[in-house]
Amino acid sequence: MTILSTPHDTAPAIFAAMGNPKRMQIVTWMHDPTTHFPAQRDGDLVNDGICVGAIVTKLEVSQPTVTTHMKILADAGLVTSKKIKQWTFYKLNVETLHQAEAELKRLSSILG
């Protein structure tokens, strides 16, 4: 979905999802998974994503709290999820970051 077809409240949802220090931390870590997370047995850090447990360990909040944060990020389109065996792997969705970037670009370009 391009910025042109974006419903009017999609952008606030993306910004709201990033507007939390814990979630910003998660997104920052996910940007460079191999430096921030240990290798996983049943899912590749880059191709499949990061499993919930790895985030729980680093973020130092409870597992349900991480699940909630991931749901907010997923609802905003900032991450996608994939289930392999008993794990759920979350991966950054760069498309949505570009979309937010375009929205900011629109607002920062003072024309008149």
Next chain:
Amino acid sequence: MTILSTPHDTAPAIFAAMGNPKRMQIVTWMHDPTTHFPAQRDGDLVNDGICVGAIVTKLEVSQPTVTTHMKILADAGLVTSKKIKQWTFYKLNVETLHQAEAELKRLSSILG
């Protein structure tokens, strides 16, 4: 302040400020003041900014609510304010939008 010297929780504050439909609406209007607001007697729409009353009229919430939203935007650095006579004029701060844009660019550039 450049993105390099940005404290680690500045970015979430900016995104949180934009992560509300009403505030996003305000920022969008302020991006192009002359098309969205009537001319003002004691302050120029472009050079001085928009007065609170004009936003109250368009946003259709109470004046104190607008004042609260403007404070959140100002605290995040997204707008600056200037008092002329009994009016407070708010103006978009493009610097901060660029800062948020740079943060998104950083996160969307997958290097490894």
Next chain:
DNA sequence: TATATTAATAGATAGATTGTTATATAGGGA
């Protein structure tokens, strides 16, 4: 099958956010 692992869901709670009305403050004009 019984147990361990992993994540999601349910339910509770403290605190933040968004909104209201009422009041205070500050400046301009009659």
Next chain:
DNA sequence: TCCCTATATAACAATCTATCTATTAATATA
């Protein structure tokens, strides 16, 4: 001075968020 206009502040209500513990569900493994 007295009143009007514009904004801010106070006090409060309703809703949302972030967090927890306990439980459930699903999958693996011994």
